[in-house]
Amino acid sequence: MIDTLYAYFVAPFAEYGFMQRALVGTLFLSLGSSPVGVFLMLRRMSLTGDAMSHAILPGVATGFLLFGLDILPMTLGGIAAGLVVALAAGAISRITVQREDASLAAFYLISLALGVLIVSLRGSTVDLMHVLFGSVLGLNDEAMLTIGIITAVTFAMLAVFWRALVAECLDPLFLRSVSRLGPAVHFVFMAIVVLNLVGGYLALGTLLSVGLMMLPAAARFWTSRAETMALVAIAIAAASSVSGLLLSFHAALPAGPAIVLSAGAVYAGSLLLGTSGIIHSRTAKGHHRIA
Amino acid sequence: MPNGARQAVSFKDVTLGYHRHPAVHHLTGSLDKGALTAIIGANGSGKSTLMKGITGMLKPMSGEIHIAPGETIAYLPQQSELDRHFPARVVDLVAMGLWNKRGLIGRHTGADRARIVAALETVGLSGFERRGIDTLSGGQLQRVLFARVLVQDASLILLDEPFSAIDAKTLSDLVDLITRWQEEGRTVAVVVHDLDLVRAHFPMAMLLARRLVAWDETRKVLAPRNLEQARDFQETWDEAAPWCHDDDHDPQGGIPHQHGADAEADRIAGNAP
Numbered sequence: 390m391i392d393t394l395y396a397y398f399v400a401p402f403a404e405y406g407f408m409q410r411a412l413v414g415t416l417f418l419s420l421g422s423s424p425v426g427v428f429l430m431l432r433r434m435s436l437t438g439d440a441m442s443h444a445i446l447p448g449v450a451t452g453f454l455l456f457g458l459d460i461l462p463m464t465l466g467g468i469a470a471g472l473v474v475a476l477a478a479g480a481i482s483r484i485t486v487q488r489e490d491a492s493l494a495a496f497y498l499i500s501l502a503l504g505v506l507i508v509s510l511r512g513s514t515v516d517l518m519h520v521l522f523g524s525v526l527g528l529n530d531e532a533m534l535t536i537g538i539i540t541a542v543t544f545a546m547l548a549v550f551w552r553a554l555v556a557e558c559l560d561p562l563f564l565r566s567v568s569r570l571g572p573a574v575h576f577v578f579m580a581i582v583v584l585n586l587v588g589g590y591l592a593l594g595t596l597l598s599v600g601l602m603m604l605p606a607a608a609r610f611w612t613s614r615a616e617t618m619a620l621v622a623i624a625i626a627a628a629s630s631v632s633g634l635l636l637s638f639h640a641a642l643p644a645g646p647a648i649v650l651s652a653g654a655v656y657a658g659s660l661l662l663g664t665s666g667i668i669h670s671r672t673a674k675g676h677h678r679i680a
Numbered sequence: 681m682p683n684g685a686r687q688a689v690s691f692k693d694v695t696l697g698y699h700r701h702p703a704v705h706h707l708t709g710s711l712d713k714g715a716l717t718a719i720i721g722a723n724g725s726g727k728s729t730l731m732k733g734i735t736g737m738l739k740p741m742s743g744e745i746h747i748a749p750g751e752t753i754a755y756l757p758q759q760s761e762l763d764r765h766f767p768a769r770v771v772d773l774v775a776m777g778l779w780n781k782r783g784l785i786g787r788h789t790g791a792d793r794a795r796i797v798a799a800l801e802t803v804g805l806s807g808f809e810r811r812g813i814d815t816l817s818g819g820q821l822q823r824v825l826f827a828r829v830l831v832q833d834a835s836l837i838l839l840d841e842p843f844s845a846i847d848a849k850t851l852s853d854l855v856d857l858i859t860r861w862q863e864e865g866r867t868v869a870v871v872v873h874d875l876d877l878v879r880a881h882f883p884m885a886m887l888l889a890r891r892l893v894a895w896d897e898t899r900k901v902l903a904p905r906n907l908e909q910a911r912d913f914q915e916t917w918d919e920a921a922p923w924c925h926d927d928d929h930d931p932q933g934g935i936p937h938q939h940g941a942d943a944e945a946d947r948i949a950g951n952a953p
Contacts, residue, residue, distance in 0.1 A: 431766060431767070548785075549785055550784070552784055552785070555766075555768070556776055558763060558766050559762065559763055559768050559772075559776070560761065560762045560776065562737075562757045562761040562762075563757070563762075563776060563828075566735045566753070566755040566757070567776075567779040567780060567832075568779060568784075570784070609767075613812055614767055615766075615767050615768070618767065
C-alpha cells in the first residue's frame with residue numbers, strides 16, 4: 390500500500406530531476422500569483438489578468454526575435470511590454486473618456502497579433518507553441534531563478550501595499566482623501582500582475598499563465614476575509630500544481646494544461662461545495678437563527 | 681474678517697469645477713476653527729465639489745484654498761464609492777480611520793483596537809466588530825462610517841450628505857455626535873438638505889448655487905430672499921458659455937473657465953453687467 394502511494398505520489402518527484410524543477414517552479418509561482426489573482430477578482434478585474442497575459446507577448450517575442458530562446462531577454466521584454474500596456478491603458482482612462490477595460494481590450498488584441506507576427510518572423514510553429522503554452526517540464530536554472538525572484542518581489546510588494554490595496558478596493562475615495570497613494574497603488578498592483586504573468590509564462594506560456602492566477606481565486610467560495618482568501622488560494626494553486634504534474638507524469642498529458650485543468654476542477658468543486666457555493670446557499674434556505 | 685489664527689480653512693477667490701465649467705465660482709471666505717457649518721443648496725449647486733476642493737482631491741481652477749497648518753481632515757463622502765461586497769468586517773472598515781496615524785505599514789496597537797471598539801460603542805454598534813459589511817443596513821453602515829471618522833480624530837471634519845436614507849433614531853444619534861465634535865473644538869462642515877435640521881442644530885450655514893449666495897449665521901442665511909435666489913438657480917450646462925474674465929487679473933494664474941449657468945445666477949443676483 391505504502392509502496393503504491395510512494396510510486397504514485399512521491400517517486401515521480403524523488404526520482405526525476407525535471408519533475409523536481411517543475412514542482413519547485415510551479416510552487417513558487419503558486420505562492421506569488423494566486424494572491425494576486427484574489428485581488429484581481431476582488432477588484433472586479435478578473436479578465437484583466439487574461440488581457441494582460443496577451444499584452445506581454447510582443448515583448449517576449451521581440452526578445453525571442455533578437456536573442457532566440459534565451460530566458461533573460463524574453464523575460465525583460467515581457468515585463469516591458471506588459472508595463473507599457475498597463476500604464477497606457479491606465480493613463481488613457483484618466484486622460485480621456487475611454488474606460489480602462491476598453492483600452493485594455495484594444496491593446497491586448499493588438500499585442501497578441503503583433504506577438505504572433507514577430508515570433509513567426511524568425512521561429513517555427515514549435516517556437517510559437519513554446520511561447521504560447523510554455524514548457525513547465527523543461528525549466529532551466531535561469532527560469533527557476535527568475536520565478537524565484539518574481540515571487541520574492543511579489544511577496545515584498547504585497548506585504549508593503551496590502552493595506553493600501555484593500556483600501557483602494559473597499560473605499561477608493563476614502564483612500565484618496567487620506568493619502569496620495571491611490572493612483573500609485575493601482576500601478577504598483579498592475580506591475581505585480583505583469584511580473585507574475587511573466588513568471589507564469591516561463592512555466593505555462595503566455596496563454597495559460599493566467600490559469601494559476603485566476604482559478605485559485607475560487608477561494609472566494611470558502612472564506613469571507615481577504616487575508617484568508619489569499620492563503621486558501623495559495624493552497625489551491627499549490628495542490629493544483631502537484632496534481633497537474635502527477636497527472637501529466639502518469640497519463641502522459643501535457644503538464645501546463647494538466648495543472649490549469651486541476652485548478653479548474655478545484656474551481657468547479659468549490660463552486661458546488663464551498664461554504665458560499667451553490668449547494669450550501671441552496672440548502673441554507675429554510676434555516677434561520679432566532680436573532 | 682477673523683484673523684488667520686482662527687481660520688481652519690480660507691478660500692481666496694476660489695473657482696472649482698470640471699472640464700473648465702465652474703461648479704463653485706469665485707468663492708471667498710473662511711471656515712473658522714470650531715465652527716459647525718451646514719452647507720446647503722440644490723442638487724448640482726457645488727456642495728460636494730467644494731468638499732472635494734477642501735480635501736485637496738480637486739484642485740481649484742483658479743484662486744487658492746488654504747488649510748491652516750496642523751489641521752487634519754476627516755472626510756465622509758457620499759456612500760456610492762464604497763464596495764459593500766468586498767469581504768471586509770466592520771472592524772476593518774473602521775480601522776481605515778487609523779491611516780493618518782499608522783500609514784501604509786505601521787502596526788495597529790492594542791490602544792488602536794481599543795479606540796475602534798470605543799468608537800463603535802459611541803455610535804451604538806457594540807459587538808458589531810466581526811460582522812461582514814455586506815450584512816449591514818444602510819443606517820448601520822452610516823454609523824460605522826461615523827465610527828471611522830471618530831477614529832480619524834481629525835480637527836476638521838467634512839461630511840457629505842451623511843443623513844440621506846437613515847431613520848429618525850439614527851439621525852438624532854448622529855446629530856448628537858456632530859454637536860459633540862463641535863463642543864470638543866473641532867471644525868465641522870456638513871452637507872445637509874433638511875432646512876429644519878439646519879435651523880435646529882447648525883449655528884452657521886453656507887448657501888450655494890454654483891456660487892456663494894450667503895454664508896453667515898444660519899438665521900440670516902435662511903432668510904426668504906436668499907432661499908428665493910438659490911431656488912431660482914438652474915442646473916444648466918452651456919457648452920458655448922463665454923470665458924470668465926474675472927480671472928484675467930488672477931495673481932494665481934488660473935485655468936480659463938466658462939460661465940454657463942452662472943450668467944443666470946449673476947442675473948438673479950443682480951450682478952450682471
